[in-house]
Amino acid sequence: MDISYESWLLRAKALRHPAGHHIDGREEPGGGADFAVVSPRDGRELTRVADAGQAEVDLAVAAARRAFDHGPWPRLAPGERGKALFRLADLIEERRADLALTLSLEMGKPISDAYGIELRALVNTFRYYAGLADKLTDEAPHTAPDALALVTREPAGVVGAVVPWNFPLTLAGWKVAPALAAGCTVVLKPSELSPLSALLLGRLGTEAGLPDGVLNVVAGDGPTAGRALGLHPGVDVLAFTGSTAVGRHFLHYAADSNLKRVWLELGGKSPNIVLPDAPDLDQAAATAAWGIFFNQGEMCTAPSRLLVHSSVADRVVDAVVARAETLKVGDPLDPATEMGALVRESHLEKVLDHIAAGREGGARLRTGGVRIHQETGGSYLAPTVFDAVAHDSRLAREEIFGPVLSVFAFDTVDEAVRLANDTEYGLAAGLWTANLSTAHQVSRRLRAGTVWVNCYEEGDLTVPFGGMKQSGNGRDKSAHALEKYTELKTTWMQL
Missing domain, CATH: 3.40.309.10 (Aldehyde Dehydrogenase; Chain A, domain 2)
Structure with missing residues (x-):
């Protein structure tokens, strides 16, 4: 493809941005409120996007809850989930230029880095977890001769993923891909500064054949949409990347709601x-x-x-x-x-x-x-x-x-x-x-x-990523990321 300066400028003029949330496999216009997405390259408004409030978050969580409790995704053979994630990776590769252009426009990243680094990382992430989906093993510990013990990993449920604007797709992939591979369903909330690329990712998930409600994307700010997701009793796990100050809020939200597990990747001064x-x-x-x-x-x-x-x-x-x-x-x-x-x-x-x-x-x-x-x-x-x-x-x-x-x-x-x-x-x-x-x-x-x-x-x-001290807990990347999105269950059988 032509990746000259002139070709990117032409693509930018022709690009059409999403305007609504992606909920239950379709675009959801929301309740009428919207906000401007402004490009830092020239200070101009790119588009206006539906602004999620409590009602839109409720819709997204309800869709994810139905898909988890009653839908096929958690009950598919892990290899079948892997095939769907491979299809999604292929679609991302096909739409690589549009995705790279979108995130470059919305957050100011050089297009060479967006196309050559971030989109490559996103494709590799989905392919890695697609291949890992059927590689998890359960345990059968040695116990007494008259008993059989099984330790199994089960999907944790509905995952709320809140990601920042600096790597809008890489960090979304690091959370969404392992959560889906484990059999969870997801509500993704990107930063209000960079929602467009994530909304496109949600659409591609549906095109790839993910069942309705498995991957939902809501656009909105942290104090409203992020807070609603953090407090929501229908969310079982919350994964957040962002500032240490906001990470503390999510711990409070968990304590004030259903004690959902909260995994934090926070700031650094490396x-x-x-x-x-x-x-x-x-x-x-x-x-x-x-x-x-x-x-x-x-x-x-x-x-x-x-x-x-x-x-x-x-x-x-x-x-x-x-x-x-x-x-x-x-x-x-x-x-x-x-x-x-x-x-x-x-x-x-x-x-x-x-x-x-x-x-x-x-x-x-x-x-x-x-x-x-x-x-x-x-x-x-x-x-x-x-x-x-x-x-x-x-x-x-x-x-x-x-x-x-x-x-x-x-x-x-x-x-x-x-x-x-x-x-x-x-x-x-x-x-x-x-x-x-x-x-x-x-x-x-x-x-x-x-x-x-x-x-x-x-x-x-293959290697985990995460921090110590006030840089957070839990790990993204590697097989260890799946630990955040699974529950261990012990089954003891008396023979």
């Missing part, structure tokens, strides 16, 4: 440690720059704290600054763009507020820190690097969720580990060293759900 014996300091610097500026820095695992040994700090930081100053920031629909627009104007203002606080707090601004391309109407920020950052400052402590890197120097490994762990978060960490013993020992000491050694953001669907 350290990236560069030791002087790193096998390739240039690669370490290039990866540090890529990691913080990829997806406009709007990534929970972004290596936003660069910890560099004093003996190599100047070399590494100078290389990161040089890369930041050559990074192409611009229209997300230009395939040459490396960093697009921040998701919305108000988010850009929050990031700029952090930058101002960094300057006032005495950190040294090495590059960036200013809004750019304002004439487009879009929300663009120059890649930003601070060094000489105070460890107790906002730059060091708070998740900025933007292309802002804070640099810290250290002199010993123990100091690096102490600084790395000195955060309320524990989602991810990076470590650069050529010493095998150091790699093992430091990795064990870092309080993070994922540690990357001599790389960053690497891995595949």
